[in-house]
Amino acid sequence: MEHLSAEARAVERTDAPPDAVPDGQSSVDSLDETVLLDVRDVTLRFGGVTALDGVSFDVRRGELFAVIGPNGAGKTSIFNCLNGVYRPQQGTITLGDKRLVGRAPAAIAALGIARTFQNLGLFEHLTLIDNLMLGRHHLMRTGFLTGMLWWGRAKREEVRHRAAVEEIVELLELEPYRRTPAGLLPYGVAKRAELGRALAMEPTLLLLDEPVAGMNLEETEDMARYLIEVRRELDLAMILVEHDMRLVMDLADRVLALDFGVVIASGTPDEVQRDPKVIEAYLGGAA
Numbered sequence: 001m002e003h004l005s006a007e008a009r010a011v012e013r014t015d016a017p018p019d020a021v022p023d024g025q026s027s028v029d030s031l032d033e034t035v036l037l038d039v040r041d042v043t044l045r046f047g048g049v050t051a052l053d054g055v056s057f058d059v060r061r062g063e064l065f066a067v068i069g070p071n072g073a074g075k076t077s078i079f080n081c082l083n084g085v086y087r088p089q090q091g092t093i094t095l096g097d098k099r100l101v102g103r104a105p106a107a108i109a110a111l112g113i114a115r116t117f118q119n120l121g122l123f124e125h126l127t128l129i130d131n132l133m134l135g136r137h138h139l140m141r142t143g144f145l146t147g148m149l150w151w152g153r154a155k156r157e158e159v160r161h162r163a164a165v166e167e168i169v170e171l172l173e174l175e176p177y178r179r180t181p182a183g184l185l186p187y188g189v190a191k192r193a194e195l196g197r198a199l200a201m202e203p204t205l206l207l208l209d210e211p212v213a214g215m216n217l218e219e220t221e222d223m224a225r226y227l228i229e230v231r232r233e234l235d236l237a238m239i240l241v242e243h244d245m246r247l248v249m250d251l252a253d254r255v256l257a258l259d260f261g262v263v264i265a266s267g268t269p270d271e272v273q274r275d276p277k278v279i280e281a282y283l284g285g286a287a
């Protein structure tokens, strides 16, 4: 299984476009300047529909980067290009020194991109712990046959993976639900378990697809707290697609706004929030 070294995960960019580094913004200034993900000029068409039209952006190591836009703007299409489900007709996507376009979803997951799903990617009949263990499947080296032949090694590997899963359970305060089948988890907890499943993959880049969709205010605030905690504890970058503007503005370091597959603004949350094009397209002139 191919894994990136810490060095290979990130390449120094010296040709960042001027709008990629906004001036005088403390939250951005404190970020690692090293680019982890570079998306250049990506165009994706479905017949006559252009879902993404020359989209470019980059995500730095440890950054929480948000993508916003009205329905049909192209947010999900970006995620599907990043994880190999869609293949753009034009453009490049680079993670560290690895080009992603043309790779299969499993190969991209093995390079360190994990994703949470809006409608939950959990196996309902499996316990929370087993769902998290499955998240680590691609990290496990012992297959059934080698497990039979080298029982001691398989056991040691299982112990190591269970310990890693328990750390995630602790981080996300999921202890009371360890043995609960995923299908019986309360909604807010299931969304957190979904985050845990993705974290169990030990990603370098986590794609968060509407992590607070359908949540009440209390659950949303809880999730925000866990995302902050994950960020503090784990060395990973996140791309957040979310309709909850308060969450985006509170958590994101930088925001990219799309409309009809075109980038209409990018910068700090404040800059994007104030951008007239965003107000018109996304907030319908209400702000």
Ligand SMILES: Nc1ncnc2c1ncn2[C@@H]1O[C@H](COP(=O)(O)OP(=O)(O)OP(=O)(O)O)[C@@H](O)[C@H]1O
Binding pocket: 046, 049, 050, 051, 069, 070, 071, 072, 073, 074, 075, 076, 077, 078
């Ligand atoms: N598989 C597909 N086949 C045809 N058209 C598609 C497909 N996937 C997306 N599109 C089109 O591409 C455009 C962008 O869709 P996308 O789902 O990426 O938007 P979105 O910003 O995620 O929207 P939402 O907020 O509603 O989830 C839309 O016009 C959509 O109809």
